[in-house]
Amino acid sequence: MLTNRQLFLLNVAQTSSSPRLLEIERAEGLYLYDATGKAYLDLVSGFAVSNIGHGHPKIVQAIKNQVDLYMHLSVYGEFVQTPQVKLAQKIISLLPESLNSVYFTNSGTEATEGAMKLAKRFTGRTEIIACKNAYHGSTQGALSLMGNEHYKQAYRPLLPGIKFINFNQPNDLEQITTKTAAVIIETIQGEAGVCVPDSDYMLLLRHKCWQTGTLLILDEIQSGLGRTGKLFAFEHFNIVPDILLTAKAFGGGMPLGAFIAPKQIMDALKENPILGHITTFGGHPVCCAAGLASLEVIMEENLIETVSQKEALFRQLLHHPKIKEVRGKGLMLSIQLNSFIQVENVSKRCVENGVIVDWFLHCETALRVAPPLIIRPDEIRKACEVILEAIDFFAEN
Structure with a gap:
């Protein structure tokens, strides 16, 4: 019997030759959960869709x-x-x-x-x-x-x-x-x-x-x-x-x-x-x-009022010799790196460690950071730790 992943590739029209292939069973708040129960902190918000999180x-x-x-x-x-x-x-x-x-x-x-x-x-x-x-x-x-x-x-x-x-x-x-x-x-x-x-x-x-x-x-x-x-x-x-x-x-x-x-x-x-x-x-x-x-x-819930503070915390934490620039406004941010290979590797490493980031259609050298507005300061710190670890990991390997 074919798995869901195999059927997805066989029967669901594809937009690229390398989809993420994360199989998500449920989503709640900031997190997506796969079939094993592993949680992924969503820093993409379904591409700026889930501004108040998943399943409110x-x-x-x-x-x-x-x-x-x-x-x-x-x-x-x-x-x-x-x-x-x-x-x-x-x-x-x-x-x-x-x-x-x-x-x-x-x-x-x-x-x-x-x-x-x-x-x-x-x-x-x-x-x-x-x-x-x-x-x-x-x-x-x-x-x-x-x-x-x-x-x-x-x-x-x-x-x-x-x-x-x-x-x-x-x-x-x-x-x-x-x-x-x-x-x-x-x-x-x-x-x-x-x-x-x-x-x-x-x-x-x-x-x-x-x-x-x-x-x-x-x-x-x-x-x-x-x-x-x-x-x-x-x-x-x-x-x-x-x-x-x-x-x-x-x-x-x-x-x-x-x-x-x-x-x-x-x-x-x-x-x-x-x-x-x-x-x-x-x-x-x-x-x-x-x-x-x-x-x-x-x-x-006054979610808009906290956005600038959360942006400031991201900017405070996202410092690394490999980060050329953090651009954006509020919780619509990009982390400028050096190459698409670096972005792709860092993105994959982040997912392995439970944080979903992505890149941009016309700017493949930057990571997309656009979490739900409900993200808490401790979750921002956790996310930034994972991103910085991923940058370090590929700098050393």
Whole structure:
């Protein structure tokens, strides 16, 4: 009889030739547990999804309660569904006044696709500007925005009318013109290795978009929901986007995303043609119930208030001759090493010692550190000890 691992490789579509192959039986809080009962401290949060940890009882209960009432009823936007209404009302109450209309999707890449369509429809323009080393998803529209040709070349032709600028380079903002429908940018670049822009750059970007009538789309799919020490990272820069993208942690572990905009912009999807953007499962009621519970936990338990202190402790402890730099904001961090081989070896050693770290799509020389916001100081110390031991181990071998 084949094992689960063998069946996984045989029957589940693969994304690489070297998956981790950890077989996890359950997850709770900060920890994943394999079939032998071994615990793994999760420093990746399912890639910025599990901001309040795994299996939070309030989320589990919210899911059970909603399943007892109803699951899928109809395509998105036709029936009034209480979980959608409550979650939209809650997230809007926490955002700037202009961001008052929520279009629910299943994922971050779908939020990107919807925002691209909305920007073209509202402005009547076709050009979109993205950044080099950007990542906004992997469907064909989102892939067109990816600022790394290595991941795009096999899938061309992609969308026309896409231009690329350098992230955090003010001079490149001159490429934004009255022909530009939107600039889409990660408030903090994730897959580039967690690159934080200068405040002056973000202000210049905002003003340039205003001057040219260009919509500013901020992708907070990784950086949102408290990860950087604010509910959304744009709050660090004293700007407000025209369209905000969220997903990953938005569903509290369930598949959920959204693009959020002023109602006068969002209404462009209603007519000429009607049903300008549609989805069957976007805003699934069970996912929205989970998302609301997650958002309530983040706010009621004041998880955001402790993020900067936890970042400071990581930075205090992560000192080593082989560490070139620790970049990031809040609990969205990267540890810059010297090579991919070093990153790969250190990552494997950390997993052997019960700590899950990873690397980045466009920055293979850095380790990803993005634990759930509930991580305690003693767990940060334990995690850093394991990381430093792994760096030492491969320095000596």
